[in-house]
Amino acid sequence: MIFQNSTTMVAGRELTYFHEITIFSDLQLEKQVEHQAGFLSAIYPFLLEDSWHDGTVELRPIPRGPNCKYLKSYNCWRLGSKDKKELYDFLKKGINGKTYCLY
Numbered sequence: 001m002i003f004q005n006s007t008t009m010v011a012g013r014e015l016t017y018f019h020e021i022t023i024f025s026d027l028q029l030e031k032q033v034e035h036q037a038g039f040l041s042a043i044y045p046f047l048l049e050d051s052w053h054d055g056t057v058e059l060r061p062i063p064r065g066p067n068c069k070y071l072k073s074y075n076c077w078r079l080g081s082k083d084k085k086e087l088y089d090f091l092k093k094g095i096n097g098k099t100y101c102l103y
Helices: 028-042 082-093
Strands: 002-010 014-019 058-061 061-063 074-076 100-102
Touching: 028 082, 028 100, 082 100
Parallel strands: none
Antiparallel strands: 002 014, 058 074, 061 100
16 A cells, blocks of 8 residues: 655645555456456346447546546446456556546
């Protein structure tokens, strides 16, 4: 874990706040992908089917810290091995160890 304090200006006053940032290892990221894929396929069963559907899943990272920028969302129409690899890369390269909420 990284402990970090930040300052920001609010209504002309400088505020300092502290927050923890968890950095997942490769194994922890793989487990997160499996948990997220299991959750998403439970509420969107069409993600496991091979037939065409009009729906897609979007995981949108919302920046919470002053040093975060807006990132492109992760989108998928199925949850095959290629999609899980892309989700893993999205988590590892995009938001791992950074202050984002994922919706």
